[in-house]
Amino acid sequence: MLAPKQMSRLLIVASRDRMAPVVAELYRHHLFHIEEFVEAGAVGYEGFKIGTPLSGAGEASVDLVKIRAIENATSIHGDDIDSAKICTSTELKSRIERELPLLEKEVVDLMVRRSLLDTKVKENEQKIAEIRPFLTVPVDLDLYRGYSGFNVFAGYVAREVKLSVPCEMSYSPGKDKNFIVIVAPAGERSEVERSLQEAAFQPVQIPEESGTPQARIDYYSGEISTMKTEFDEIIKKLEAVRTKHSGFLVACEEFLKAEVEQNEAPLRFATTKQTFVAEGWVPSDRVDAVTADLVKATEGKIYVTVLPIDFEHDSVPVEYNNPSFAKPTQVLMDVYSRPKYTELDPTLMVSIVFPIFFGLILGDVGYGLILLAMSLGLRKFLKGEDGRYLLTVLRNASISSIIFGLLFSEFLGFAIPGLQPILPSRHLMVEHGSHGPMIPDLLILSIWIGVLHISLGRILGIINHARQDHGEHRTKAMLANFGWLAVMWGVLIAIWSIAALPLMPNLTGLPPVVSIVNYGVVIGGVLAVLGILLIARDSVLEVVELPSIISHVLSYARIVAVGFSSVAIAMVVNFISIGMLIQPQLENFSIFSIIVIIAGLVVFLMGHALNTVLGIMGGGLHSIRLHYVEFFTKFYKGGGVKYVPFGMKRRFTED
């Protein structure tokens, strides 16, 4: 909690003939984050070379490529398939040897046939396109060829051509282009060509066909339709392969991927002729288990030790360590940046505060229920881990939205009858007995949230600097963070002492020093000046950023503003659909009313659908933005390396 999982740096040394069992054992544990060896002459690694893959790497890779090709052809994706243990590795190995070549041949044959048909269909379509212009000329296609004393011209012209030489001509005017065919004596060729050139002649190739153009087009169309039937059959066969073998194929892929990864692991180790050295990271609480199993697998012929961590130079991989309800929020953290190993991990705070902000913005029972249904319904379609996590975040947010909807007494923009809002009212319409919008209260509430959230950020900033920095810089940075706090609270105290505000402490009653300046103003002023001095001591340039205190705190007013925009849209939709369309028609009912009422219902549904989408965008984006921009900038840097343990989570195979 609030800190990443503790890691230990593990050094493994053994002779090269023990490499295979060590790799297999590490892979099975799925805990060892390999620190890749680079041949750059690191101290202590002189003379070491990058290892070579284990035997069998080539065959497994070839098989993996085959499997992936089949999966591509039949569009199988492992993510779309529910995980189920299908068979053990030994079973799978024999099945791959037995079934894979046959399956590959079947799929490849189908694919070849499919692409062949595809080309043929295209060829025939091309031929039809070539014959089509000749449809207007009532002559068999073989009559266009084979003359020694005549020339045949066919093509498009811009206007009709008048020839002075004796000839046969067919002219068919079209919409954009006019088609012309001319048969003229060979001796008159140049004369004909000249006249045609004047009419902007574009020649068309005469098809090598015999028979009437219509008959040929019918023939080729028939061919295309038979080919399309065959094409559909192939698609059906591929579909059958997909349904029959998808489980086997994803299991194969997983098994072979594991093989290939294991075989290629030595490429990341440092080796000499006789030995190999692997360095990496293991969660501290699992070091003993991993060590014991490695010793067992190599019958004790191995040296495993924990190295000290050098925080200056080592980039320790970061694995989140959160209680299960905060886990889904890790997705939102990764979007920004993973925390560094030495940094506070704010995931837990985000997982609590994010839904609260979301609920404050979209506090509406109706929308909350819609989003809750959505987040539960979409679970069927999203099978990846990140997608699931996002849906859980949405679920938590929508539950919070329902709770705040009850507190605000809102249901799709209506007031919930008989339920007075507990929080300051957001109802824009003053209805009988209900309160109008309490804007000042709501704004001050949001300012309070901002002040507290930012103060928390600054306190975390002090802790982070205390943990990460050393020497003089550490003190200065910590005091600078305290300075920011002092300026903010100093200004607040001064404001409280000058003006009485709702929902805020009233310090105007303190004994005055000069005119309206009372002790509160003096204390506030002193705090603010002290704060500025502390900030300037760390970095003078930071003083320029002082106005950001006001802009960041005021930025939290978006909680109210965005919330209001959503209430306003809901209210407008309700007014147009019910107040303007449905209600008057119900009072004076006629046949025509039915159409208007249906239109009113459509407006109602579309309007609220739009507002739901805007609600997710507004509620989600603005809450997370308040975290990223206003909260994280106070203490959080991120940039940690993701912990990627060697191995995989097996979904379809057993080890």
Next chain:
Amino acid sequence: MAAELVTAVDVVMTVEQIKASQIGMKAIAAALAVGMTGIATGIAEMAIGTAAVGATAENKDTFGLVLLLTVIPETIVIFGLVVALLLLFV
């Protein structure tokens, strides 16, 4: 004499009219606050959005980050909205 009196009443506004006119001014001010900040946000997001789409086209992983960068200028319109709400309801 009577005609002059009528003209005088026409020119001088009644208290109700003055109140109504003030409400109208408030509404115009609120509309300007939201409208102009909206335009400003739009202009600011235009440049960021263009770059964001470019960045996402090159590397899809940046989507989350650039989406955030794109919504940063929304603060401007939100301040406008807050000002409008204060004008209308406080």
